Amino acid sequence: xVTIKEIAxxxxxxxxxxxxxxxxxxxxxSQDTRARILQVAQDLGYSPNLAxxxxxxxxxxxxxxxxxxxxxxxxxxxxxxxxxxxHRRGYFSLVVNMPWEIHSQSDxxxxxxxxxxxGFVFVETWHTVSERKDLLNTKPYVTVHxxxxxxxxxSVIPDDxxxxxxxxxxxxxxxxxxxxxxxxxxxxxxxxxxxTGYKQSLEKAGLSFDESxxxxxxxxxxxxxxxxxxxxxxxxxxxxxxxxxxxxxIGAILAVQEHGLRVPEDIAIVGYDNDEIAxxxxxxxxxxxxxxxxxxxxAAENLLCQIDKKPCETTExxxxxxxxxxxxxxxxxxxDIHASDFMREGNGAFVxxxxxxxxx
Amino acid sequence: xVTIKEIAxxxxxxxxxxxxxxxxxxxxxSQDTRARILQVAQDLGYSPNLAxxxxxxxxxxxxxxxxxxxxxxxxxxxxxxxxxxxHRRGYFSLVVNMPWEIHSQSDxxxxxxxxxxxGFVFVETWHTVSERKDLLNTKPYVTVHxxxxxxxxxSVIPDDxxxxxxxxxxxxxxxxxxxxxxxxxxxxxxxxxxxTGYKQSLEKAGLSFDESxxxxxxxxxxxxxxxxxxxxxxxxxxxxxxxxxxxxxIGAILAVQEHGLRVPEDIAIVGYDNDEIAxxxxxxxxxxxxxxxxxxxxAAENLLCQIDKKPCETTExxxxxxxxxxxxxxxxxxxDIHASDFMREGNGAFVxxxxxxxxx
DNA sequence: ATAATAATAGAAAACGTTTTCTGTGTCAAT
DNA sequence: ATTGACACAGAAAACGTTTTCTATTATTAT
Numbered sequence: 001x002v003t004i005k006e007i008a009x010x011x012x013x014x015x016x017x018x019x020x021x022x023x024x025x026x027x028x029x030s031q032d033t034r035a036r037i038l039q040v041a042q043d044l045g046y047s048p049n050l051a052x053x054x055x056x057x058x059x060x061x062x063x064x065x066x067x068x069x070x071x072x073x074x075x076x077x078x079x080x081x082x083x084x085x086x087h088r089r090g091y092f093s094l095v096v097n098m099p100w101e102i103h104s105q106s107d108x109x110x111x112x113x114x115x116x117x118x119g120f121v122f123v124e125t126w127h128t129v130s131e132r133k134d135l136l137n138t139k140p141y142v143t144v145h146x147x148x149x150x151x152x153x154x155s156v157i158p159d160d161x162x163x164x165x166x167x168x169x170x171x172x173x174x175x176x177x178x179x180x181x182x183x184x185x186x187x188x189x190x191x192x193x194x195x196t197g198y199k200q201s202l203e204k205a206g207l208s209f210d211e212s213x214x215x216x217x218x219x220x221x222x223x224x225x226x227x228x229x230x231x232x233x234x235x236x237x238x239x240x241x242x243x244x245x246x247x248x249x250i251g252a253i254l255a256v257q258e259h260g261l262r263v264p265e266d267i268a269i270v271g272y273d274n275d276e277i278a279x280x281x282x283x284x285x286x287x288x289x290x291x292x293x294x295x296x297x298x299a300a301e302n303l304l305c306q307i308d309k310k311p312c313e314t315t316e317x318x319x320x321x322x323x324x325x326x327x328x329x330x331x332x333x334x335x336d337i338h339a340s341d342f343m344r345e346g347n348g349a350f351v352x353x354x355x356x357x358x359x360x
Numbered sequence: 361x362v363t364i365k366e367i368a369x370x371x372x373x374x375x376x377x378x379x380x381x382x383x384x385x386x387x388x389x390s391q392d393t394r395a396r397i398l399q400v401a402q403d404l405g406y407s408p409n410l411a412x413x414x415x416x417x418x419x420x421x422x423x424x425x426x427x428x429x430x431x432x433x434x435x436x437x438x439x440x441x442x443x444x445x446x447h448r449r450g451y452f453s454l455v456v457n458m459p460w461e462i463h464s465q466s467d468x469x470x471x472x473x474x475x476x477x478x479g480f481v482f483v484e485t486w487h488t489v490s491e492r493k494d495l496l497n498t499k500p501y502v503t504v505h506x507x508x509x510x511x512x513x514x515s516v517i518p519d520d521x522x523x524x525x526x527x528x529x530x531x532x533x534x535x536x537x538x539x540x541x542x543x544x545x546x547x548x549x550x551x552x553x554x555x556t557g558y559k560q561s562l563e564k565a566g567l568s569f570d571e572s573x574x575x576x577x578x579x580x581x582x583x584x585x586x587x588x589x590x591x592x593x594x595x596x597x598x599x600x601x602x603x604x605x606x607x608x609x610i611g612a613i614l615a616v617q618e619h620g621l622r623v624p625e626d627i628a629i630v631g632y633d634n635d636e637i638a639x640x641x642x643x644x645x646x647x648x649x650x651x652x653x654x655x656x657x658x659a660a661e662n663l664l665c666q667i668d669k670k671p672c673e674t675t676e677x678x679x680x681x682x683x684x685x686x687x688x689x690x691x692x693x694x695x696d697i698h699a700s701d702f703m704r705e706g707n708g709a710f711v712x713x714x715x716x717x718x719x720x
Numbered sequence: 721a722t723a724a725t726a727a728t729a730g731a732a733a734a735c736g737t738t739t740t741c742t743g744t745g746t747c748a749a750t
Numbered sequence: 751a752t753t754g755a756c757a758c759a760g761a762a763a764a765c766g767t768t769t770t771c772t773a774t775t776a777t778t779a780t
């Protein structure tokens with residue numbers, strides 16, 4: 001590896017001047033020598049030893065990213081959003097999976113601090129604010145899609161209330177008056193928010209809230225299936241079922257179809273997340289998508305803002321999502337559609353994880 | 361941050377001795393002082409400044425991980441496997457998404473080298489061997505699940521031939537004699553390997569290979585759907601369809617069902633990958649799973665082996681997968697099963713990305 | 721003309737480690 | 751008794767930067 005010393009020798013100048021040019025400090029260096037140094041650095045293929053720089057400046061251009069579950073369908077997209085900003089600004093991220101079970105263990109974070117990371121991002125984690133503060137030891141941080149109930153000033157979260165009501169509004173506009181709701185696990189912050197969105201939409205539509213139409217799943221397909229089984233056993237059927245995520249909505253579809261009922265003709269169904277399965281299920285699923293990539297970007301901007309000690313957003317940022325209308329609620333125009341219509345549109349309309357568009 | 365100097369002062373000893381103890385060098389230090397230093401380090405909450413260590417030793421305990429697509433369904437699992445080993449050995453990884461389009465740009469790698477990473481992992485990338493060597497500048501590397509045709513000595517890849525024939529063998533054992541095959545995109549190494557597995561299985565079962573039963577998709581659901589449409593239009597129907605991945609298998613199911621045919625009664629279908637959808641589709645999909653987590657682990661072991669300059673595997677390592685028998689080929693015992701049976705088994709049997717078991 | 725300031729650049733210190741070099745004192749072997 | 755080996759420990763150099771301090775020259779303001 002070529003060092004500034006070598007450059008200094010070839011140019012015939014002190015290492016101080018080379019450093020001043022290459023680390024583009026504000027210190028005045030003559031146009032002539034600046035140009036010569038830049039040229040030689042280029043020729044020799046110089047790239048700075050970041051360990052040395054870090055040692056001297058106590059800045060590493062490294063960010064610690066801590067995840068609850070790397071293999072969730074959201075986390076990778078959020079990370080892409082984060083890295084989109086980080087890489088553009090010359091930062092790399094140390095991504096560490098740190099699931100619920102080991103949240104108490106702080107040695108990982110200790111180790112990250114040893115690498116003198118400049119800040120932290122918590123993605124979908126369960127940490128409490130004080131736990132984070134303890135761990136981080138005054139290093140700036142930001143959270144994305146926090147799962148816990150406790151609010152956090154530096155947090156970027158989906159506007160679950162709004163997003164949820166997007167789906168319910170869609171149903172009420174189609175004339176549904178009796179809408180069952182399969183909520184997520186109550187330990188999750190998002191569950192309660194989405195339920196609130198449901199309630200608000202009902203109120204907006206002048207419908208009364210009926211506790212007996214609320215079921216509790218645990219996000220999984222089987223739990224959606226089981227809730228729907230219970231629901232069907234009861235006396236009066238709803239005309240629509242909204243689920244707090246796509247997985248449970250899929251479970252609901254399977255249960256409904258098993259009883260010889262049709263989706264959407266007999267019962268309409270909406271989900272939440274726009275997971276890949278929403279495009280593959282039969283019928284395809286109307287759902288709402290959180291702008292995960294954008295959330296990552298915003299979080300990264302905020303963190304870098306803190307690191308640069310510039311004035312920046314210090315309140316939770318709620319990000320709105322978009323409704324994806326597919327087949328599971330019927331066509332708003334009353335047109336009859338089939339699962340295969342979707343396929344016929346060709347690849348363009350079909351987005352999977354392999355062809356993910358991120359800048360939406 | 362507390363330094364070895366502070367420890368040295370409190371203990372009343374030179375920084376050299378402290379260093380020798382804390383970096384557990386083989387240099388002799390008396391039991392007494394060793395214990396005292398360890399104690400004080402513990403009390404003060406010492407954690408080494410890794411930038412300084414890196415500067416001195418030219419080892420960073422950092423690994424560069426370069427991915428083609430972070431948001432694929434495999435990559436995160438592979439990364440978990442890698443990190444499982446890395447973290448245990450005190451290494452962190454700088455994970456960088458570097459898709460096909462920017463493969464020529466080497467500034468990212470330059471930057472990683474600036475961080476003096478100790479080695480590289482390429483996950484699902486398209487780089488040629490010489491491209492990698494150029495980029496890396498003698499740093500050790502290993503590839504996991506390479507997508508390109510060119511072989512690479514330090515590579516951990518699924519045994520696609522074997523895995524593919526697992527699915528075809530399953531079909532032939534069930535008595536199928538006319539099996540159509542939807543291959544993947546030919547640019548991918550895996551496509552040809554899986555096709556080879558198909559051919560080998562036919563031969564094993566004494567069936568002749570029929571070129572007209574081979575279709576080419578591009579891994580997507582719609583492409584599987586379209587291939588199957590073509591296939592159905594032709595004169596004689598096959599009794600089974602095997603697809604080179606689950607997505608295309610799902611497309612096949614949709615197309616078959618659209619024509620009023622039943623899966624598996626009229627046409628059996630198998631996939632490849634054991635994606636999450638394989639459990640959710642109706643019928644659920646018989647498929648084969650690559651041990652991605654394990655592949656990551658093996659790759660990490662190999663890389664650390666190279667870094668430690670110990671003798672290690674220098675040929676491609678082929679990893680075998682496992683068959684997951686579900687509903688889409690019918691039950692081998694002739695029992696009749698329904699989509700909902702699967703749900704009734706409860707959550708235990710159902711594994712999604714949220715409840716992923718990694719040590720399989 | 722002179723003092724004050726600005727532009728420019730080198731010397732050297734500093735960041736926190738590891739490791740070489742140099743020294744002690746102890747012990748066993750001659 | 752002297753040598754050699756060994757266990758132990760401190761001093762100091764080194765890693766590649768950035769930055770403070772100091773010095774020289776050129777420019778400007780009086």
